[in-house]
Amino acid sequence: MKQELKVTFLYCLVGILWILVSDEIISTFISESDMESMIYFQNVKGIFYIVATGLMLYVLLKKHNDAMNLKINELKKYANELETTNHELAQYINLASHDLQEPSRTVISFLTFLEKKYDNQIDEKGKNYIHFAVEAANKMRQIILDLLEYSKICKNDNLEKVNLNSIIKEIKNQFQDKIKETNTTIIVEDLPTINTDATLIQIIFKNLIDNAIKFKQENKPLSIHIEAIDKKDEWLFKISDNGIGIENEYFTKIFVLFQKLNQKDTTGTGSGLAITKKIVTNLGGTIWVKSVVNKGSDFYIKLPKNEKK
Incomplete structure (x- = not known):
């Protein structure tokens, strides 16, 4: 009826x-x-x-x-x-x-x-x-x-348990030569195991670490600090560095595809952060940056916990 x-x-x-x-x-x-x-x-x-x-x-x-x-x-x-x-x-x-x-x-x-x-x-x-x-x-x-x-890059509903400490360890192994050459130190707080796409979450952290190494200050050791904050229904990740920093007017522009702020950089294409943002968005999260020129940058990523009820 x-x-x-x-x-x-x-x-x-x-x-x-x-x-x-x-x-x-x-x-x-x-x-x-x-x-x-x-x-x-x-x-x-x-x-x-x-x-x-x-x-x-x-x-x-x-x-x-x-x-x-x-x-x-x-x-x-x-x-x-x-x-x-x-x-x-x-x-x-x-x-x-x-x-x-x-x-x-x-x-x-x-x-x-x-x-x-x-x-x-x-x-x-x-x-x-x-x-x-x-x-x-x-x-x-x-x-x-x-x-x-x-x-x-597309949304993937087939989520799995991912240990982020293992993800960062794998990235450090991939970048070991670059880390040694640039005298980089990566400090990682105890990160959680989350429900997410393992491949996509690795690309996020890999791009952010690579970006920090690429834009380090000359003649100064680079320090990258990664931590996670429990926000009840969300995880807030903070990836900090003491690199060259970013001017306020470019906080949005850096996430646009093929936008390069440093034209002297001949190795990149300006797509890393755009790819990162698209992945974060498809995972249901948000990404933003806070930075001070010549002092460093803090990238923030907020992702849902996706806990099964």
């Missing part, structure tokens, strides 16, 4: 029962001679009122439900169209990234071959030109790969 019919039937049933019960109550106060005609009149009037208002209620409920169903169907249609568009866009990005990488690989290959074959005939200036060209081609290829990685 449709919802509007159920509500209307219940309304009429309750109304009629009330009329019949009220007759019994009234009969205790009115003489028997007047009772019969009065009850008959009340019953007819009451039932007519209940049925009339019930029909009106049915019409209103049906109109409301029809409008709601129409909106729901429209939303389903738009959702299906959006899913199809996203799928087509993902396919396009995959194909385009493959096609765009091929020219850069060809350029790198031929320039490297050219330098090796004609090494004795090319002066230092020519070798520098080749080096710059290869570096630019590699950077273009990395931008394409970063764009592909950014487009593939």
Whole structure:
């Protein structure tokens, strides 16, 4: 039975029962001679009122439900169209990234071959030109790969228990050469085990640690401090460093794809923090930064606990 019919039937049933019960109550106060005609009149009037208002209620409920169903169907249609568009866009990005990488690989290959074959005939200036060209081609290829990685980030509902201490330990092992070269110290408070996506959470911390190392102050040992704060239904993570810092006006801009504040940095593409933000958002969290120039930066990440109830 449709919802509007159920509500209307219940309304009429309750109304009629009330009329019949009220007759019994009234009969205790009115003489028997007047009772019969009065009850008959009340019953007819009451039932007519209940049925009339019930029909009106049915019409209103049906109109409301029809409008709601129409909106729901429209939303389903738009959702299906959006899913199809996203799928087509993902396919396009995959194909385009493959096609765009091929020219850069060809350029790198031929320039490297050219330098090796004609090494004795090319002066230092020519070798520098080749080096710059290869570096630019590699950077273009990395931008394409970063764009592909950014487009593939999506929400994952298959969460698992992840020990963040193990995640940081693994990242430190991956960065051990870089940590040693830059005289970096990573201090980690006892981090929790959380319900999340292991791969995505590793990318978050890896990008933030890499970013801190990349923008350390010259001639000064880098110190990175990682801690977690229990906020009842959320975890608040704080990743601090004593690097070069960020000016206030760039606190939002640094999370935009391919935005580089330090143009002297030739190794990065400006996508690391954008990828980090997208992952945090897909995990249901937020990320922001506080910083003082020449003193360091504090990156804050707030993530839901996702505890199973």
